[in-house]
Amino acid sequence: MSALAGTAPAITARSTAVIHRTNAVTRLIVPVPLTIVLLLTLDWVSAATALAALAILLPFAGLTPRQFWLRTLPVWIAAPLTGITMLLYGRPDGTVYWEFGLAQISDGSITIAIATVLRVLAIALPAVVLFVTVDPTDLADGLAQILRLPARFVLGALAGIRMIGLFLDDWRALELARRARGVADRGKIRRFAGxxxxxxxxxxxxxxxxxxxxxxRGFGGATTRTWARESRLGRIDLALFAIGILVSVIVVWTSVATGHWNFLFG
Incomplete structure (x- = not known):
């Protein structure tokens, strides 16, 4: 695994950013409490509070503005699309502004649409920001050593992830080889199938x-395996856990205090 670590493509260079000194498992688990809170309620206050906290903590994430927008672009595209669906088919309430068949825009659907867009952003953006700089080898070490997941499963998944880059290289090489042989000039569907x-x-x-x-090499054997690199949790990981819990508590308190808490399962 130490050999694999040297071939990992770095999204950002190893820097002194705080987030780069945390364990990969920590970055995987920290968004969970906030996600649970946002799944329990559908209101714009809780989601907006979570986004405000993300904006405050973003400078410590180790991402440049360009990297942030590129990595989170699918989220910014998906969130408005989700909001449009809720805007047209959400719960009708109050004044109706437009109606066509089953689609209806009213005060209630507008409120739900805004809350849904903010909710999607508040759930997805922290997960992307925290997880985008995770090295697959570091994550595999943490999953096997800290969470005690089966080593065979973890290492098999790691090997599969490492093969994605080779798959893309092979696809490009195969495409160039077919063009050199003159068999890739016509029929895009037939070419893709071949x-x-x-x-x-x-x-x-x-x-x-x-x-x-x-x-x-002994993978999957009955004996207890050793690891090239030890994965452990430190004080900075505990601090990140505490920040995640604190943000979740602030989100709940703000929503309840302003009277916008909308418990979905009550």
């Missing part, structure tokens, strides 16, 4: 070789 079949065969062969190599 390349997909070739990649499937190549992936099966590579997976078989990788499984054999891992088994030959």
């Amino acid at each position: 390349m997909a079949l070739a990649m499937l065969v190549l992936s099966i062969r590579r997976g078989t070789k990788l499984a054999t190599a891992m088994e030959a």
Whole structure:
């Protein structure tokens, strides 16, 4: 695993950012309390409070503005689309401004749409910001050593993730090879099907070789395995856990104090 660590593509260079000194498992678990809180209520105050906290903590995330917008772009696209659905088909209440068939825009649907957009952003953005800089090898070490997940499952998943880069390289090489042979000039659907079949065969062969190599090196054996790098939790991880809990408490308190708490299961 230490050998794999050297080949990991870094989203950001190893820097002195606070988030880079935390354990990968910590960054995976910290958004969970806030996510649970936001799933229990549907109101714009709780989501807006969570987004305000994210804006305050964002400078410590180790991302440049360009990296932040590029990595979170799918979230910014998905959130308004979700809001449009709720705007047209949400609970009708108050004044109705527009109606066509089942679609209806009213005071109630507008409120739900705004709350839904903010809720999606408040749930997804912290998870993306915290998890985008996680190295797969660091995460695998933490899952196996701290959370005690089965090593065979963790290392198999890590190997699969590492193969994604090779898959993309093989796809480009295969495409160039087919063009050089003059068999990729026409029929996009036929070309894609042929390349997909070739990649499937190549992936099966590579997976078989990788499984054999891992088994030959003792992966999945009955003996207790050792780890090249020790994964542990430190004070900075505890501080990040505390911040996550504190933000969740502030979100609940603000929503309840302003009278906007809307418990969905009550």
